Amino acid sequence: MIKYISKEDKPKIKPGCLIVSLGVWGFFIFIIISIIISTLPKTYTSFGDEEMEIINQRLGITIKGSTTPVKLKWIRGRDPDYELWLENIDDPEEFMENCYNGTYFVVENKSNLIEFGEKKISSLYDYNSSLTAGSSYIIYNCDRYSEYNVVFYKDGDSFKAKVYADDR
Numbered sequence: 001m002i003k004y005i006s007k008e009d010k011p012k013i014k015p016g017c018l019i020v021s022l023g024v025w026g027f028f029i030f031i032i033i034s035i036i037i038s039t040l041p042k043t044y045t046s047f048g049d050e051e052m053e054i055i056n057q058r059l060g061i062t063i064k065g066s067t068t069p070v071k072l073k074w075i076r077g078r079d080p081d082y083e084l085w086l087e088n089i090d091d092p093e094e095f096m097e098n099c100y101n102g103t104y105f106v107v108e109n110k111s112n113l114i115e116f117g118e119k120k121i122s123s124l125y126d127y128n129s130s131l132t133a134g135s136s137y138i139i140y141n142c143d144r145y146s147e148y149n150v151v152f153y154k155d156g157d158s159f160k161a162k163v164y165a166d167d168r
Helices: 015-038 049-059 092-099
Strands: 041-044 068-075 081-089 104-106 138-142 147-155 158-166
Touching: 049 068, 049 081, 049 158, 092 138, 092 147, 092 158
Parallel strands: none
Antiparallel strands: 041 068, 068 081, 081 158, 104 138, 138 147, 147 158
């Protein structure tokens, strides 16, 4: 037997409950979007005081002399990653002595940077598609994070550098 529900028997949704439930759902959606946005990579290509402070505080590098930052990529999240491209460096050893705040050593064997299961050095250390870590001038390993390397490339009369840091 089919029973028809009349308009009078139909349960009514109170406007106050509807508004509250929409507000709760809106709040949860706002929280989720905020979390997603806070973990997106942030890329800087112009450098003022704020960006220089990030480089100094997060990477322990003070930009001095003719050295020019080109790009900073900060992948935020639980374990942040940093990539920094520098150019117009006069001397890699002098740069490390005067601009890096921490201990470091020269990576004697570049193949030590090859990660388990890989056949070549990660492209994270490449300055660009033509300046790859395999063709680098010198590589320094730094103590600041679990994985922190500064890779220098000869560029005419000066050097370029790619900094990669991963706080795992």
